[in-house]
Amino acid sequence: MSEKGSYPKGVAKREEILRTALAIFSQEGYRGTSLREVARECKLSLPGLMHYFGSKEELLAAILRKRDETDFATSHAEEGDAFKILSTITRHNAQVPGLVQLYATLSAAASDPNHPAHEFFVSRYQDFRARLSQALAERQAAGTLAAGLDVEKLAAIVIALADGMQVQWMLDPGIDMGDHVDYLLELLGTVSPSRLLAD
Amino acid sequence: MSEKGSYPKGVAKREEILRTALAIFSQEGYRGTSLREVARECKLSLPGLMHYFGSKEELLAAILRKRDETDFATSHAEEGDAFKILSTITRHNAQVPGLVQLYATLSAAASDPNHPAHEFFVSRYQDFRARLSQALAERQAAGTLAAGLDVEKLAAIVIALADGMQVQWMLDPGIDMGDHVDYLLELLGTVSPSRLLAD
DNA sequence: AGCAAAACCATACAACGCACGGTTTCTTTG
DNA sequence: CAAAGAAACCGTGCGTTGTATGGTTTTGCT
Incomplete structure (x- = not known):
């Protein structure tokens, strides 16, 4: 065997790093935290940390x-239809601002094809769209x-x-993301088919 | 007088810096370009550039x-109603990917109240919302x-x-932002008042 | 002419991500 | 149960970054 997380101690440390780094990144931001700080928090030297993750961005992608x-x-695992889940997720996000900012920062940076998290985000959004559009189709059937x-x-x-409301919410926490998302979803439910066909 | 751009030579250099920095930032990204590179391109030393902008983020905010x-x-100055302008802007943005990414990166980073561009973005979105909601009200009146x-x-x-579609478009340029924006706007036009009141 | 401020520079600093070349610790296998 | 080999770590150094300090030169105004 020849992998980086093959010894029990290794996999534990690796997960400790992921946990710690997520916490610090969420609090201080991605750019604002140094790998040395993460390493110190994990009782590791910098090279010790870099043994697990070849670069800072690789660590981020893993997180x-x-x-x-x-x-x-x-x-x-949650119950409810697509709309309800979406609304729930949105309201849940409002309670982890650090994470939201992390994702926002990264989804922008990851547009560079050379970014380590590029493929991740591309397939992430493809998945999202596929899942949601299927859920919407089911709603149509119902x-x-x-x-x-x-x-x-x-x-x-x-x-x-959802993404766009997060931007506005981050800049002005007084804005209720959930309300806005719900409003559009509710609006979609009121669209009448006849009007659409008349176009 | 005691301002940084008071001599004619100064204001010209300042604008040259803004122009140059925008070009480089748009091409290499904000993080990917160093102030030294911008300075070199403007035939300036690093401190020479920093005479005009106290920090990298201040330069960015000015841009x-x-x-x-x-x-x-x-x-x-453009003609047309709010919907048409919005659609036009969106389609125009699709031709300046560097700028779009710059804005996306920054709007996320600027959520930190200590960020130099924080106030800028906050009032920017306030303005946007105010303008657009007024335009929508006018549409209601019409x-x-x-x-x-x-x-x-x-x-x-x-x-x-618009913001959210930019994220998806940056990750997958095959997506047509304009089409999606238009689709929702069209949908909004088909919403019937009676249905709304029935809720 | 002279003076104050703008315009600009040389140098230095601390911190960063990262690379190199090690040593120690653990597991597996012969 | 040793020997082997890889994983788990570390000390140190490199190049670059943004920024601070303390200047000198240039410009415009009185």
């Missing part, structure tokens, strides 16, 4: 990957959403709304 | 401020938008949509 895995698992609507466009739109 | 001024001026709609919420939502 996001892990975070998304657990998030997906829990959100998938009759709670107008049949004429383009579910794929709508999926992208709703996700964009 | 955004100037950019917004000119953008506002041109968009205000009868092209359902009267029961909450124009302030809608303004925030539409702006969020």
